Amino acid sequence: MDLFLQYVANGVVTGSTYVLVAVGLTLIFGILGVVNFAHGEFYMIGGYVGILAITVLKLPVFAAIAVVLLAAAVIGLLAEAILHKPLKSHDATNSIISSFGLAVALQNAALVVMGPQPQRLNLDVSKIPILASIPTDFGPVFLPQQRTLIPLTMVILIGVLYVILKYTWTGRSLRAMAQHPTVARLCGVRIQSVAVVTFMVGAGLAGIAGMLMSSIFFVYPVVGNMIALKAFTVVILGGMGNVAGAAVAGLLLGITESLTSAYLANGMRDIVGFVIVILMLLFRPQGLFGKVAERS
Amino acid sequence: MLRLENIVAGYGRTRILHGVSLTVPTGGLVALLGGNGTGKSTTLKATVGLVDVQEGTVELNGEVINDVPAERRSALGLSMVPQGKEVFAAMSVEENLLMGAYHRRSDRAGIAHDLEAVYIRFKRLRERRKVNAGMLSGGERQMLSIGRSLMARPSVLLLDEPSAALAPRIVEEIAEAILGLRDLGLTLLLVEQNVGMALDIADHIYVIRGGRIAYEREVGDGVAMEELQEFYLGGSEH
Numbered sequence: 094m095d096l097f098l099q100y101v102a103n104g105v106v107t108g109s110t111y112v113l114v115a116v117g118l119t120l121i122f123g124i125l126g127v128v129n130f131a132h133g134e135f136y137m138i139g140g141y142v143g144i145l146a147i148t149v150l151k152l153p154v155f156a157a158i159a160v161v162l163l164a165a166a167v168i169g170l171l172a173e174a175i176l177h178k179p180l181k182s183h184d185a186t187n188s189i190i191s192s193f194g195l196a197v198a199l200q201n202a203a204l205v206v207m208g209p210q211p212q213r214l215n216l217d218v219s220k221i222p223i224l225a226s227i228p229t230d231f232g233p234v235f236l237p238q239q240r241t242l243i244p245l246t247m248v249i250l251i252g253v254l255y256v257i258l259k260y261t262w263t264g265r266s267l268r269a270m271a272q273h274p275t276v277a278r279l280c281g282v283r284i285q286s287v288a289v290v291t292f293m294v295g296a297g298l299a300g301i302a303g304m305l306m307s308s309i310f311f312v313y314p315v316v317g318n319m320i321a322l323k324a325f326t327v328v329i330l331g332g333m334g335n336v337a338g339a340a341v342a343g344l345l346l347g348i349t350e351s352l353t354s355a356y357l358a359n360g361m362r363d364i365v366g367f368v369i370v371i372l373m374l375l376f377r378p379q380g381l382f383g384k385v386a387e388r389s
Numbered sequence: 390m391l392r393l394e395n396i397v398a399g400y401g402r403t404r405i406l407h408g409v410s411l412t413v414p415t416g417g418l419v420a421l422l423g424g425n426g427t428g429k430s431t432t433l434k435a436t437v438g439l440v441d442v443q444e445g446t447v448e449l450n451g452e453v454i455n456d457v458p459a460e461r462r463s464a465l466g467l468s469m470v471p472q473g474k475e476v477f478a479a480m481s482v483e484e485n486l487l488m489g490a491y492h493r494r495s496d497r498a499g500i501a502h503d504l505e506a507v508y509i510r511f512k513r514l515r516e517r518r519k520v521n522a523g524m525l526s527g528g529e530r531q532m533l534s535i536g537r538s539l540m541a542r543p544s545v546l547l548l549d550e551p552s553a554a555l556a557p558r559i560v561e562e563i564a565e566a567i568l569g570l571r572d573l574g575l576t577l578l579l580v581e582q583n584v585g586m587a588l589d590i591a592d593h594i595y596v597i598r599g600g601r602i603a604y605e606r607e608v609g610d611g612v613a614m615e616e617l618q619e620f621y622l623g624g625s626e627h
Contacts, residue, residue, distance in 0.1 A: 262494045265480070269488050272477045279437060279471065280541070281463045281492030 095233035100355045101348055102234045106309075108347020109247035113302035114320055115327035115339040116251060117295025123334025124271040124291050126185055127177055130192040132299055132324060133317025134199040135172075139165050139300030140312035141207055144214045154221055158301065165300025166293040168199075173292035178285070196317070203314040211311035214304070218242060239308045246305060250298060251340055258336070263290060271334060319363070326366045330373055332380030342381060390415045390450055391436070391467075391545045391576060397444035398435040405431040407600040408445065411578075413545065415450075418567070418577045420591035422584055428600040429580045430472055433547045436578075437469045438462055449545060464492040468543035472550050474530035476537075478523030482514055485522050485533055489540030500540070507536040510569065528559035535566060545576040552583045564590050 118132045142164040146157035175195055180188045218224045218238040227238045227245070258264035269277040270287045278284065302320075303312070310316075327346055331338025346366050354362040373380065391413040399405040405428045413419040423429045434440040436447055438459030446453050449467050457465065468489075477485050486507055490500045508515035511532040517525065522533055531551055538546055548567065552560040564586050571577055571590075581587040587594060588608060596604035 262491065265484060265488060266491060268480060269477050269491075272479055273475055275439065276471060276475050276477065277488070278439070278460045279463060279469055280488045280537070281460050282488075283460050 096355070097352075098232070098234050100351045102231070102236055103240075104348030104351030105344060106236070106240045106243050106347070107350065108344035109244040110302045110306050110320070110343075111323050111327050111346055112247050112251065112340050112343030114299045115324040115331070115343050116254065116336055117298040118321075118324045119328045119331065119334055119336060119339045120267075120291055121295045122328065123336075124267055125177055125181075125288055127188045128185065128192065129172070129176060129295075130189065130321060131172060131176070131196040131199060131317075132192075132295065133319070133321030134196050134203075135165055135168060135296040135299035135317075136303035136306075136320050137203060137312065137314065137317040138168055138199065139303030140214075140307035140316065141203060141212075141303075142300070143304030143307050144212055144312065147214060147216060154216065154218075154224070158304065161300050161304045162297050165296040168300075169292040169294070169296030170289060172296065173288050177288045177292070181284070181288075196321075200314045200317070207314065209314065211313040212307075213311050214307040216308040218308075239305075243302075243305045243309075246301060250301065254294070254298075254336070267291065323366060326370045329370050330380055332382045335380065335382050338380060338382035390448075391578060392448040393432070393436065393445065394448065395445035396432070396435055396442055396447070398431060398440050398442045400440065404443070405440075405600050406435060409435075409597065409600070409602055410445075411595050411602060411605075413576050413578045415544075415576050416571070416574055417593060418571050418579065418591050419593045419595065420579045420581055420587035421595050421597055422581055422587055423597040424582070427597045429597055430549055431600075432597065433469060433549050433578070433580055436547060437467060461492075463541045463543070466542070466544035467547075468538040468541045468545070469547040470531075470534045470538050470549060470551060472553065474527055474534055476522035476525070476530050476533050479521055481519055482522055482525070482533055483518040486514070486518075486536050486540050489537035490542075492541065499542075503540050503542065507539055510539075510566070511536055527555050528562065531555065531559075531563055532566065535570070539570075543575065545578070546570060548577065548579045550580055550582060552581060552586050560586060 114132065114136055117135070118129060121127050121129050139161050142161045143157055146152045146160045147154065152160060172195060176188045176191050180191060216239060224238050224242060227241050229235060229237055258268060266277065266282045267287055267290065269280065270282055270284065274284065323346065327339055327343045330346065331342035349365055349369070350362050353365045393409055393411050396406050396409040397404060409428065409432055411419070411421065421429055421432060431440055435442050438457065442455055447455055449465060454462065454465060477488065486504055487500065490503065493499065508518070513529055514532060514536055517529065522530065525533060535551070551563050551567065555563065560583065567577065567579065568590055579587060579591060592608050594606055594608060595602050
């Protein structure tokens with residue numbers, strides 16, 4: 094039983110990463126209708142920028158987070174200019190293919206700049222005063238601070254995003270654009286501003302996830318491939334375009350993977366999510382929390 | 390005042406409008422009538438900028454606005470209540486109304502004042518202000534859609550078939566609401582298939598057929614139902 098809780102906790106840590114990546118992906122799909130296969134690369138870039146900021150620039154961790162956010166937002170801006178702005182009046186297939194192209198370009202850019210060797214962020218969180226005060230023992234569960242930091246950051250960022258979406262003009266304009274783009278335009282919402290904000294937020298969330306995970310797992314140029322597939326799994330499970338659904342499904346996937354790896358076989362870990370997604374598409378294609386589509 | 394001058398417009402290479410001209414004088418209530426597929430809705434879409442105008446001019450209060458993108462036109466005082474009672478279904482009634490005021494979102498006091506005015510005009514919206522708009526009845530959605538447009542503080546308001554798919558009793562309510570908008574001093578262009586309702590409330594009518602204005606009369610000028618029906622059924626053009 095004690096180990097069970099430990100496995101669940103481990104699942105929550107990876108699940109939190111899935112949430113951060115998938116929420117941006119589902120926002121970009123839900124609001125702009127863009128299926129972004131380059132989303133995993135936002136995660137990869139976040140990992141590398143985090144490593145550079147802390148090990149090369151010797152920045153304190155919070156300054157490094159700000160640098161990662163900034164870099165990811167710039168990449169988001171670039172991605173919008175490539176995947177959405179010139180293609181928005183064309184068939185959605187165009188942006189899907191372009192996103193594959195962007196993913197390959199970013200992976201190769203990373204290969205040239207950072208090299209093929211996997212790298213890891215050596216971050217001793219216990220030396221950072223605020224973070225050192227986070228406990229490591231939760232009853233039978235042991236979590237080092239850099240692991241606890243991930244769900245903690247996820248809850249804060251998703252909470253902030255929720256408040257923005259629910260209570261600000263920017264948030265309302267994003268939701269309005271997702272629900273009825275024509276009426277949103279008639280109300281004065283500029284699709285271009287919404288698109289830029291959406292891509293920047295999506296890239297920022299994925300970038301932070303990449304940075305936080307780089308202290309636990311290796312970063313390498315194609316690390317984004319698997320994380321993007323996982324994020325797509327989460328988006329489908331949660332219901333395409335459904336932010337709250339993605340948050341719940343991300344945690345569920347993380348926990349399911351962790352338990353599978355513990356009780357079935359480690360090799361089954363990456364398979365289980367895809368099996369679930371296939372079953373979901375067969376029997377409940379709108380996802381766990383999606384409604385039967387009603388798009389205008 | 391709204392003036393359309395020889396508007397040619399359509400989708401891609403397909404032309405729907407072949408030179409539509411009409412004028413809605415300040416404070417007037419003009420109805421544009423016509424059957425399905427005659428170009429009524431396209432005329433409104435061309436006016437608000439949702440359809441590209443290939444030739445001709447759209448003039449709002451003396452200014453040509455052809456080059457103003459659709460999302461900036463509500464700030465100029467041009468607002469449209471789209472067809473099909475379109476609302477943001479997963480947002481609350483109040484959020485829907487607020488979206489109408491998006492272009493003047495820094496005017497907090499003005500928005501609060503206008504929100505109250507909409508709730509006084511449409512009491513049912515106040516009762517249901519926390520409810521998601523997707524849960525409203527057809528009539529309530531239509532009121533919400535009109536209320537949202539009012540939040541933009543328009544000078545010219547376009548209404549695209551507000552009576553469509555509503556029960557006769559609700560149509561009467563909507564007709565009264567539209568007359569109430571005229572009393573506010575708004576300039577109104579109403580697109581309708583419901584000839585009876587349009588004749589009851591409009592002071593001038595145009596009939597569109599095949600993308601051209603085929604008929605035009607002052608309502609007080611002895612417009613007879615039979616005369617209009619002749620147009621719907623394909624009678625001679627005037």
